[in-house]
Amino acid sequence: MLSLGNGFHSFRKEDTVVRIGLLGASGIAPAAVIRPAGRRSDASVVAVAARSGQSAATYAEKHDIERSYGSYRELLADPDIDLIYNALPPSEHAEWSIAALQSGKDVLCEKPFAMNSAQVLRMNQAANDTGHRLIEAFHDRYHPLSLELDAMKASGRLGEIQSLHGDFVYNNPFDALSIRHDPALGGGALMDLGCYPLHWLRAFMNEEPTVIEAVATLNPMGADMSMDATLQFSGGATGRVTASMHADAVAGSTLRVVGTSGTLLVENLVFPSAGHTIVETVGGVGRVRTVAGATTYDHQLEAVISALASGMPLPTEGADPIGNMAAIDAIYEAAGIRRSYE
Numbered sequence: 001m002l003s004l005g006n007g008f009h010s011f012r013k014e015d016t017v018v019r020i021g022l023l024g025a026s027g028i029a030p031a032a033v034i035r036p037a038g039r040r041s042d043a044s045v046v047a048v049a050a051r052s053g054q055s056a057a058t059y060a061e062k063h064d065i066e067r068s069y070g071s072y073r074e075l076l077a078d079p080d081i082d083l084i085y086n087a088l089p090p091s092e093h094a095e096w097s098i099a100a101l102q103s104g105k106d107v108l109c110e111k112p113f114a115m116n117s118a119q120v121l122r123m124n125q126a127a128n129d130t131g132h133r134l135i136e137a138f139h140d141r142y143h144p145l146s147l148e149l150d151a152m153k154a155s156g157r158l159g160e161i162q163s164l165h166g167d168f169v170y171n172n173p174f175d176a177l178s179i180r181h182d183p184a185l186g187g188g189a190l191m192d193l194g195c196y197p198l199h200w201l202r203a204f205m206n207e208e209p210t211v212i213e214a215v216a217t218l219n220p221m222g223a224d225m226s227m228d229a230t231l232q233f234s235g236g237a238t239g240r241v242t243a244s245m246h247a248d249a250v251a252g253s254t255l256r257v258v259g260t261s262g263t264l265l266v267e268n269l270v271f272p273s274a275g276h277t278i279v280e281t282v283g284g285v286g287r288v289r290t291v292a293g294a295t296t297y298d299h300q301l302e303a304v305i306s307a308l309a310s311g312m313p314l315p316t317e318g319a320d321p322i323g324n325m326a327a328i329d330a331i332y333e334a335a336g337i338r339r340s341y342e
Contacts (some may be wrong), residue, residue: 018043018305019082021075021105023096025050025059026087028110032137033085034063036301043305049075072096076103083308085137086110089179090186091341094119097134098126106133108304112191115341117326124322135304136316136324138199139296142303145272146203148291149255152264153204157282159261161233164204165240166197168253168270172245174219180245181223183339188223190216190331194243196270198331199324200255201231201239203315208323209233214335217246222337229331241331271296 020037022029025048037043046066050056053070060068069075076084076099084100086093086109094114100107107127113136114120127134140146152158170193172180179185180192190198202208209231216224225246231239257264262282268275273295280287293299307314332339 016042018308019080020045021078021081021084022048022065023072023075023084023086023100024048024088025055028087029085030063031295032087032110032139032297033108033301034065036295036298039298040301040305043301047075047078047081072099076100076105081105083108083304090191091115091184093186094123097123101126101130101132101134104130104132106135106308108135108137108300110137112186112195112328113321113325115186116339117322117329119341120322120325124318127317133308134317135307135314136321137300138196138316139300140196140270140272141199141203141316142299143272143291143296144293144299145266145269145276145278145291148278149200149204149264149266152280153206157262158257158259158264158280161205161235161237161257161259163238163240163256163258164201165242165256166200166254167242168193168196169242169244169249169251171247171249171251173247174225176221181219182221183223187221188225188227189243189245190224190227190229190241190328192243193245194227194229194241194331195324195328196253197241197243197255198229198327200269201241202320202323202327204255204257205233205235205237205239207233207235209239209327211327211330211334212238214331216335216337218337224335224337227331227335229334231327 034045037045048056048060048065049069049072056068084105084107086097090112093109097107097109180187212230212232214229217226219225226244229241253270255266255269265279267277278289
């Protein structure tokens with residue numbers, strides 16, 4: 001490894017393969033990391049850890065992973081791993097991402113990044129102290145569609161932005177055994193779904209919003225089944241973030257932007273490779289188009305591997321995870337949902 005002036009380490013040219021270890025035998029890892037790595041010659045998933053040796057071994061056999069461990073500490077002690085993919089429940093993101101950094105690994109950590117912004121600050125401090133990378137896995141941010149939206153905003157052709165609305169709905173009826181419904185593990189519509197549209201609005205405006213109000217519906221365990229939050233940006237634009245896991249909600253994800261000169265509607269910003277549309281109307285003239293690209297996870301892994309080699313910062317590390325988590329904290333507070341996590 002080489003140390004760069006920005007405090008990050010990078011791989012030498014002779015280090016041709018980034019060796020990835022999975023923290024957790026998760027359901028998301030095959031799509032997020034295992035299959036994308038399998039499509040590359042410079043990345044390989046070499047190990048997985050679970051809470052039991054049998055679970056890890058079964059998972060490793062199923063996905064053709066070389067090594068398995070019955071504890072997370074064993075995985076972090078493996079000297080032949082460069083990058084950790086942390087797909088544990090959000091309640092464990094801070095502890096094990098910090099442990100991975102302190103074990104000399106770079107970390108790609110699933111969203112939501114942590115349980116609150118205080119944890120994110122500690123995670124970032126560990127990254128700064130160790131010189132290793134800590135990246136939030138907002139995979140959609142690395143698809144060409146996201147870059148196209150950046151370019152549209154920068155062009156100014158929508159005029160002054162007046163309002164934005166990001167919405168993500170996924171039918172997920174209440175299940176007391178699901179981590180997505182357990183507030184102690186980081187469950188809830190805002191944490192699981194709403195973190196995406198919140199991230200879209202922050203990225204599009206390139207600034208941090210103020211939370212004006214928020215309304216939630218709760219499940220029997222106290223996690224939000226739906227969230228509707230109103231935001232304010234410094235230039236006067238208002239934002240709205242909505243998310244729902246209710247069974248009767250119509251599944252989908254949309255971003256709507258209204259400017260003084262035009263409007264924008266984006267359908268399926270989360271998984272654009274599965275089909276998406278951009279509808280832009282400027283001066284009364286509508287234009288419908290799409291943006292070519294691979295899966296968001298392929299683009300994310302490409303960006304991470306390139307950044308590890310070059311030392312260049314990525315848009316979902318550093319201040320960005322702090323901003324998203326701080327806004328989540330503020331939305332919960334505005335909704336009257338008390339959350340206490342160290």
